[in-house]
Amino acid sequence: MEKNQSKISKEQKKEFEEFFGELSNAFSNYMNFYEKEKQVIEQLLEDSYNHVGKIVNCHLIIENLITTELMISKKGGNTKFRIDKASYSEKLQMLPKKGYIYCIFLPGVEQLNKIRNHLVHNLKAQITDKEMDKIDKYISEYIQTDIKTMTVEQRIEEFTLMCIKIFSLRAPLALNQWKPLTSKYPKLKQSIDEMSKDIGA
Numbered sequence: 001m002e003k004n005q006s007k008i009s010k011e012q013k014k015e016f017e018e019f020f021g022e023l024s025n026a027f028s029n030y031m032n033f034y035e036k037e038k039q040v041i042e043q044l045l046e047d048s049y050n051h052v053g054k055i056v057n058c059h060l061i062i063e064n065l066i067t068t069e070l071m072i073s074k075k076g077g078n079t080k081f082r083i084d085k086a087s088y089s090e091k092l093q094m095l096p097k098k099g100y101i102y103c104i105f106l107p108g109v110e111q112l113n114k115i116r117n118h119l120v121h122n123l124k125a126q127i128t129d130k131e132m133d134k135i136d137k138y139i140s141e142y143i144q145t146d147i148k149t150m151t152v153e154q155r156i157e158e159f160t161l162m163c164i165k166i167f168s169l170r171a172p173l174a175l176n177q178w179k180p181l182t183s184k185y186p187k188l189k190q191s192i193d194e195m196s197k198d199i200g201a
Contacts, residue, residue: 065167
């Protein structure tokens, strides 16, 4: 029994060889590209733990401070529901712009939100000194450290610690500590309120 055999011309063989050669080169180029991109992503993920992750955590901490302050100052009705549903920016808008000591920190708090958004929407984002200006202003005034020796995340962490101290002055537990003293000495409460308004004006 004679088998049917299809013959391939030299031209067809040459075309196949060229095709598979080009396919092999294309695959090699793709793998080189993939490995390079993989290395970039792995480095970004590694860096994000130290860089982006810390900044996002600081952002969350400060948002929690703002939420607590809003719950103290805006009582009644469905306030809790509205505050819980609000974004970081919306919560900032709900805060008074003067009258409390924390008000002087609000430009820095707002800038941190811009920095956080910049980072989470751009994998290769780098925070510039110009973006840090508003936050650096507080650090340079309140701590005895040369900020040029600090990384961006260290400066934001320091700013977050400052916010914790300031916002915590009006946290429920802190207010409870003040109540016995201010109840006994009404003039002290009046002096504290006036000082707070002067500083936060």
